[in-house]
Each structure stands twice: as C-alpha cells, then as structure tokens.
Amino acid sequence: MLIQSGVIYMAPVLKLRIQRKRRGQLFLIEVFIALSVLILLMIAIYQVEFSSDETYPDNLSEIGYNTLEALNQAGTLKPLVYNLQTTELTNILDNALAENVFWRLSVEDDTGTNIFSLYWERTPPADASVGVVDYFLFGYDTILNQYRVIHLELWRLVG
C-alpha cells in the first residue's frame, strides 16, 4: 500500500523527468533528421541531370572533336577526306559515335567552297543542344596547302 501510494505519488514527477529527458533526445533526433534531409538534398542537387535543361550545354562538341582527332591520329581521316571516300567516312563515323548521337558533316576548302557533305538532309530539332566541331587539315601525303575544314554537327536523339 505504501509502495502503491508511493507509486501513485511519484508518477507525475517521473513523467516530468522523462519528458524533460526525452525533450532533449527528441530535439537531437529532429536535428539529425533535418541534417539528413539537408545532406540528401545536397546530394540530389549535384546528381540532377542538367541536360534536361534546354539551355544547358552538352559535351557533344568534345565527343566530335575526340572522334575526328582519333581518326586523324590513326591516319584514317585524311585519305578518306582527300580521296572523297564518303561511304567509308560515313561508316567509320557511324561506328565511332554512339547510336543515340545524330550527326551531319560538311567538308569545305579554305575559300569556304563545299567539297562534299554527309547526312546534310538531317536537321537537328529546334530544342536540341547541338555540338559543333570545326576540324582543319593542311593536306595529305606530300601535298601541302590543300586545306580542308571539316564541319561536324552532333545532337542527341533522346535526352
């Protein structure tokens, strides 16, 4: 009875103590949750795909340049361009570029006269981010000063 009465008497005090203790713990948990949300939000911001923004530039020009540079370094590009081997050039570029990357190309001399074009009937969508590369060549074999400018445009089919 004494114990019972003691319990009955002590109960509100204990509740208060627990509440006071838990308030701090709850606050701490809240802080942790808030910090977690903030960190997750930060991570999410950095992982957002900015390419969905129409004005955000893509690295297509870099891809185009690297492709042409690799072909030139391998000694493949010049024979195809100077010997007008357009079918082979088309195949080689189709194979080198990803399937979701559309491209068109024109080759001009130093006066701007068009030598040949590939897939020029293709037109990039108005809202597409288009990568443009102008790669220039001086000549082929022992021929000097027969300049060519390769104008390559690339865009993505999706995304």
Place this chain on the structure above:
Amino acid sequence: MKRNMIRQFLKENRKGQIFLVCAVIMTIYMLSFINIVYELNRTQYTEELEINEFQAAFDNFRTETDAYVITMLANFSQPASIIDSDTTAGLILQDWLDFAEDQMLEKGYIAVFEIDELIPGVQPVELINANGLVSFRGDIDVYMECNYMSIVTQLSYDIGYTLTYTNTATNAIIDFYVDTTLEINYIGYAQVTVNAGPTVDLFNGTYIYSAPLVGGDVVVGISIEQVIVTLTI
C-alpha cells in the same frame, strides 16, 4: 502585467502563424540556396566546356602543325619539290599559320601564330638536304586566348632524318632514324635500298645489306611519311 498578456496571447494564438512565416522564410532560403548551387554548377560546367573546346582547338592546330612540318620535309626531300629555298619554306609555313589563325578567329578565339625567324629577315627556317641527312629547324610563336584562359608558347622543331652505316666482314648494317629535340626514333618498316637493291628489315630501324658498302654505293631510305634520305658512300 500587460507584457505578460501579450506574451500569453502570442503563445496561444500566433504560434501557428509564426511557424508558418518561419516555414515560408526557410523555404525561400532553401530555394535560393538550391538556385545558387545550380548556377554555380552551371557556370562551372560552361567554363569547363569552353576551356575543353579551346584546348581541343589548340590540339588540332598542334597536331596538324607537327604533321605539316614532316610533310614539308617530305615534300622538300622529293625530286619535284615546290620548296627551293628556306624563304619559300618560310612563306609556305606562314601560309598555313595564317589559315590556322583564321580558323581560330572563326571559332571566336584570339590567335596569333608567327614564325620566330632563325635569322630575322634572312632565314625564317632551315631545311637541309645533305648526304645521309634531311632536316628541318624552325620555331613558331603561339598566342591563343579565349574568355577563360590563354596559351602562350613556342613550337620548336629540330628534326633530322638520318641514314648511317657500319660495315662488317660479310655485310652492312644500316641505321635509319629520326632525331628530334626530345628523342631519337629508329624507323622500322621503312623502305631502305642499296643501289636499288633490297635490304632486310629488322623492324627496329636497322636494315641489313648482304655485302659491305663500298665507295659509290647509293643508299636510299624512304620513311612512312615519304621523307627520302639519300646516302652516297
């Protein structure tokens, strides 16, 4: 007493409204923060992209100029060469540099490519076609600038295609190599003949002829780049 009443009123009635205002302020703050991070990321990405394109344009120029010099040397070593003097070589090279400059300007970059003449007004570059040696020496000053960076450098060339030989008791060992400012590259897979007769290619720049070379023998080496070197014993 009055102050306590106000406090009590605020506690009881405005708690929700204050919380709402705080929530709105916090939301605005968070959105601004997100926007700042986004803009920073976007600016950084645009800058990085432009710098990459700029460096790619420079790489294109450097790759082609390196190849141009070798082709010029090849042309010079051919019997029907269009290059008859160092001055002509200088003019041809400067023509290429002017074309490259125009290409850079069309891309929106500032570019100045000039030959740093070996002897100003007299010898822009040096081409030598001697016995067992075909060489080119010249310097090109490069200045390029875009919105975020500039490149100031000099492309320096000192390239010599050389044929040498060593006689043994039974044969001749012919070495064909290209000497640059940085290294010596032995040229394998080339075409080396002695008096128009074949040699055995060891594919490491060494070619074996079946007999020792004697006075009057003519050794001709043709590299993959079509640089022709003639060595008369």
